[in-house]
Amino acid sequence: MNSNATIDPVQTHLISELKHSRPLTTLRVDPESRYVAAGAQDLDVQLWDLEDGRLRTLSGHQSWVRSIDFSADSKQLYTxxxxGVVNIWDLTQDAAPIIRSIPAHQGAARWVRVSPDGTRLATCGNDLLVKLWNIETGEQELELKGHERHVYGVDFHPDGGHLVSQDLMGAIFIWDLKTGGQQRKIDAGMMTGYDKKFAADMGGARDMQFNACGSRWASAGITKVVNSFAGIQDPIIVVFDWETGEATRQLRAAENFKGVAWAVRFHPQGFLVGGGADKSGKGELWFYNDGSDEAFHTFKMKSAARGVDLVGADRLAVAHADGHVRLYQMTAEATEPDDIGSIPAVDRDIADSDDLDSGLPAERSVLGPEGR
Amino acid sequence: MRRNQDCNGIDHLIARRDFLWGSAAGAIGLGALSSPLNAAALQRQQKRVLQIYLQGGVSQLESWDPKPGTQYGGPFQAIPTSVPGIHISELLPHTASRMHMLSLVRGINSKIGDHRQGMLFMEKGRRAGDYPYLGSVVSKYLAPADAELPGYIHISKRGIVDSTAAFLGARHAELKLLGDQAPANLASPNTIDETADEARQRLRVQFDRRFSQQRSRALTDVYNSSFEQAEKLMKRKAMFEGAVGEQDLDRYGRHDFGRHCILARDLLENGATCVKVTHHGYDTHAENFNFHLEQLGEFDKTFSMLLDDLHDRGMLDSTLVIVYSEMGRTPKINTKYGRDHWGTAWSVAMGGCGIQPAAVIGKTNDEGTEVVEREVDGGHLFHTYLSALGLDSTTDHDVAGKSIPIGDPAAAPIEELLA
Structure with a gap:
């Protein structure tokens, strides 16, 4: 895997792919970087074991899975x-049975995240609610009201005592879990747009993540809506400061990329990775450091990216609209083929790295560790 | 060849089914329904049309013909309705509980995947040619001569004003209202009192008469129709000036579509013959599912409230309700989570006047990619609408001595859908 090599996003290249028959909708890698779980435009969850290449298909949902998380010990999967249903799966058993199925929301359950202490789940949905669940009992512990439109994303602050949630209109609420109350409201109006022609709103967090120390969080989505019904708007990743609630950075893709930012991850070495889908159906990965809101490197992919996660520190797993999970290595290509276990290597021609930022490498050095 | 030379309006258009029903009933006597007396009765009954146009092409899979769990079914479930055996999308829970007032046509293959051409086919019942829209035909044959409102009113926040009347004349063209705001200049200038206003109208008519003596009548018809429509609206301007009731807004919703549907109800109740409300935002090439959540979420409750009010006010039996688009959307989901244009296998809903409730006509295959039973198109639907209103769509328009078939002679009503 060349994991000892220096991580350099500019060297990102495709190393393997995992194939499913339907377009993928989301993806999550477990904390031990052993499993990749993906939802698709079907009723199942695909769970690949990156060590031995084994695929397990988990059946039990009645609709598409749109958000996934793992327990810290990788023994449970949450989907x-x-x-509107949230399932808890037991990965210690071969068949990965459902431990508990929670009818969490009226309408879609858009997001699920496990608490830092592993005891609770946060979910949000189209019933305008954010909810907190006890994993052990499956009982609802809190119901947080305040959003006026569909709630797209929710995540725990690393301190475990707070939640952040974001809705269609860019309203972000910070919730204090001790009091069960709304602590702050932040306007992320740049992440929503009203399409005058079609008389409809578009926006929402398509991915959210805190950095490891909790000083910042990032939200991926859209901005500058021109014709959202044709997918013509800009992707955006907004970084918020936890203390002030201010949007400190607004990270963009290249001018000609029109679509959605579907993913954002803080890398332990301090740079930030985003991923998205262009209206053409192609995808891109964007790499940002603290020096600029423009990506210091853009990696082009032939298929739209609908979810990105880190596999260890040196790889990225991407859920693609063409049904593949592709693994990309962020180190220089080995001169000899790497041993990547049972996962089949791929024809390198199917994705091309293209450094669009030849003028930016001066800012490319990564800054301060923000380990996950 | 000229036919029906002495035709005055709707007499010759009363549908064959009404004629036969009248004959069978005996009390009225053979032929009685084609008499001017019955034409007047039909007008007194004031049959109406309510068109809800979901502009852009609503997805049949997210509305009337869901296919959950299939390759192209999308993420939404199907839910049972008030009619056992009929399921529609979970995005329409309010409509589902009123399914007994509606029927579905699930076998439409219009073969048109273009907004403009699809809309024209659905409105005219013909794929091409200068024919009038359904609303104009209804205005022509069902609007009472002394109607206090224009026969065909279209409420929409945007879009062009179409030439809807074709050869039926400007009197039957759509009057487009840009939302629920009163049209501009409904009030007479302060300096003109009622007497002065009547005097200037007389003068205008006098000038028109002289002008038209040596010219085609068509030249003055448009002009006169505009004045007549303006006059009708000016007399009814109070309709637009009253504040919408809080209770109505609570029920219908405070969004544009809610307000438009409240106005549509009021217009129908006050004598309008055909009211069309356009709900924009269904051309979902991207984010089809999120947008249908939003748009149908807005449509569902509002439409259901309107249906309830028509029913509760005793108007549903005399009002044909049509919910339609210019096409459907592709079963295949593109990389933007969108569905594209699709004329091959899609659906409309209808109910009320002359429509058998709780029926499902036509069927698509398991993945919704083609019609497998009772395939119909815009021509069949056009005939069906008119037949449901008691008009014989197989007869002709009489236009200055020229006979023009009202419905496409190559199509026919969907008989099994008629009450």
Missing amino acids: ACWG
Whole structure:
């Protein structure tokens, strides 16, 4: 895997792919970087073991899975679907049975995240609610009201005592879990747009993540809506400061990329990775450091990216609209083929790295560790 | 060849089914329904049309013909309705509980995947040619001569004003209202009192008469129709000036579509013959599912409230309700989570006047990619609408001595859908 090599996003290249028959909708890698779980435009969850290449298909949802998380020990999987149900799966058993199925929301359950202490799940959905669940009992512990439009994303602050949630209109609420109350409201109006022609709103967090120390969080989505019904708007990743609630950075893609930012991850070495889908159906990965809101490197992919996660520190797993999970290595290509276990290597021609930022490498050095 | 030379309006258009029903009933007697007396009765009954146009092409898979769990079914579930055996999308829970007032046509293959051409086919019942829209035909044959409102009113926030009347004349063209705001200049200038206003109208008519003596009548018809429509609206301007009731807004919703549907109800109740409300935002090439959540979420409750009010006010039996688009959307989901244009296998809903409730006509295959039973198109639907209103769509328009078939002679009503 060349994991000892220096991580350099500019060297990003495709190393393997995992194939499913339907377009993928989301993806999550477990904390031990052993499993990749992906939802798709079907009713199942695909769970690949990166060590031995084994695929398990988990059936039990009645609708598409749109958000996934793992327990810290990788023994449980949490999935939320458009039908409003959150399932808890036991990965210690070969068949990975459902431990508990929670009818969490009326309408879609858009997001699920496990608390830092592993005892609770946060979910949000189209019933305008954010909810907190006890994993052990499956009981609802909190119901947080305040959003006026569909709630797209929710995540725990690393201190475990707070939640952040974001809705269609860019309203972000910080919730204090001790009091069960709304602590702050932040306007992320840049992440929503009203399409005058079609008389409809578009926006929402398509991915959210805190950095490891909790000083910042990032939200991926859209901005500058021109014709959202044709997918013509700009992707954006907004970084917020936890203390002030200010949007400190607005990270963009290249001018000609029109679509959605579907993913954002803080890399332990301090740079930030985003991923998205262009209206053409192609995808891109964007790499940002603290020096600029423009990506210091853009990696082009032939298929739209709908979810990105880190596999260890040196690889990225991407859920693609063409049904593949592709693994990309962020180190220089080995002169000899790497041993990547049972996962089949791929024809390198199917994705091309293209450094669009030849003028930016001066800012490319990575800054301060923000380990996950 | 000229036919029906002495035709005055709707007499010759009363549908065959009404004629036969009248004959069978005996009390009225053979032929009685084609008499001017019955034409007047039909007008007194004031049959109406309510068109809800979901502009852009609503997805049949997210509305009337869901296919959950299939390759192209999307993320939404199907839910049971008030009619056992009929399921529609979970995005329409309010409509589902009123399914007993509606029927579905699930076998439409219009073969048109273009907004403009699809809309024209659905409105005219013909793929091409200068024919009038359904609303104009209804205005022509069902609007009472002394109607206090224009026969065909279209409420929409945007879009062009179409030439809807074709050869039926400007009197039957759509009057487009840009939302629920009163049209501009409904009030007479302060300096003109009622007497002065009547005097200037007389003068205008006098000038028109002289002008038209040596010219085609068509030249003055448009002009006169504009004045007549303006006059009708000016007399009814109070309709637009009253504040919308809080209770109505609570029920219908405070968004544009809610307000437009409240106005549509009021217009129908006050004598309008055809009211069309356009709900924009269904051309979902991207984010089809999120947008249908939003748009149908807005449509569902509002439409259901309107249906309830028509029913509760005793108007549903005399009002044909049509919910339609210019096409459907592709079963295949593109990389933007969108569905594209699709004329091959899609659906409309209808109910009320002359429509058998709780029926499903036509069927698509398991993945919704083609019609497998009772395939119909815009021509069949056009005939069906008119037949449901008691008009014989197989007869002709009489236009200055020229006979023009009202419906496409190559199509026919969907008989099994008629009450």
